[in-house]
Amino acid sequence: MTTEAPQDNKKYQDLITTARSLLFKHGIKRVTIEEICEKANVSKVTFYKYFHNKDDLVMKIMEDWVDEGVREFLAIRDENIPFMDKMLKLIRMKLATAQEYSHEFIDELMGTNENLKQFYQSATMKTLELVTDFFKEAQEEGQFRKTVPPEFYIYLIEHISEMMNDERLKTIISDPHDRFQEIMNIIFFGFNECDKTIEYDKLMEGRVS
């Protein structure tokens, strides 16, 4: 008689995972509910048992996704490793998720629907606070220059993958290794001459690219 929570339901999970990969790849408007149901081997009736409509589905996907991200972040934050290694792992994480979803998906999330937009913004807010606190603490410990606003570091971190895929930058530095090296060097050490570097290979180690 115990009514199962939807998170533990197989059909629900099938729908979430199939929908996620489809929507992340093609964006929201290109994918139909029927297609999701077919690919997930779930009938349309069952879909409407768990979701009111497509927007509702998207919100639940985002909830899952954000929670996942927060969990990953907290795990890294609380690891017992040097600060620089944590930074590496955070960047790696960002690059990993950035490859998952298409630009189109985020654009649609922000553009068309007002509910989704609000939800997405409040979700990013929540995670942003977490990360900001992390940076502020690191700054107080002397890991960063104190004159840099932590929000600016977050901005930079979030734009690394964008820079890596920027067509203009690609023509300037075609080799991805070199490109990454240069971006990281600028972010961490600025234009000053410096003997420290962040290795692309170290960042990518163990990653299935």
Next chain:
Amino acid sequence: MTTEAPQDNKKYQDLITTARSLLFKHGIKRVTIEEICEKANVSKVTFYKYFHNKDDLVMKIMEDWVDEGVREFLAIRDENIPFMDKMLKLIRMKLATAQEYSHEFIDELMGTNENLKQFYQSATMKTLELVTDFFKEAQEEGQFRKTVPPEFYIYLIEHISEMMNDERLKTIISDPHDRFQEIMNIIFFGFNECDKTIEYDKLMEGRVS
């Protein structure tokens, strides 16, 4: 009074290029004619001036694309460089185009429409003959083991990019450099110990990845 050939028309070209990138990315059924027109800044009426319908558009895209491929191939074939270097360039070309289109596009090309299917098959036939001749000649010159059917080499070449992106293989050899190295070594030298290798970096040089 000279009626301009459509190939030289700006609007026509805009339609072809925008349609190509959209269709290659999302497949045929996900993209609407109106979307193409909007993105290309061409009115729908103008679209129907140049194309009967979506299938007609796809065929003309394919024609362009195949011609382009044949030209590239012939250019490489007739270059005055060692055979191995030609091989490298051909593989590079294959990898480049494979990143352009999605699996979905080719699937739809083969699956839904009978006209497109026929057209695609005859087009690949035509190019396959060219490449086969190239390999046969190389074989007669002693560049390959004579007991290998050239068709099998073509098959292998065409599957390099697939292997590079194969999830199973990725877990076995996660580093793309290593993965590519191993694939190339197998294809060119088999399982025999051999001091020759094909360098990933050499293959990728000058490519904007």
Next chain:
DNA sequence: ATTAAATTAAACTAAAATCGTAAATAATTA
């Protein structure tokens, strides 16, 4: 085996999207 719940396929309606065209209007070119 019996019962209750979950799932499904199929049919269906209403709304929305898309196609393709025809006319009126603006822009180019001769």
Next chain:
DNA sequence: TAATTATTTACGATTTTAGTTTAATTTAAT
């Protein structure tokens, strides 16, 4: 200016999609 060409707007016809209903089937628990 006149003739040709490109674009906008509007529109009807068709197709697709969303969401619901019903009846049949599967699944799981008792």
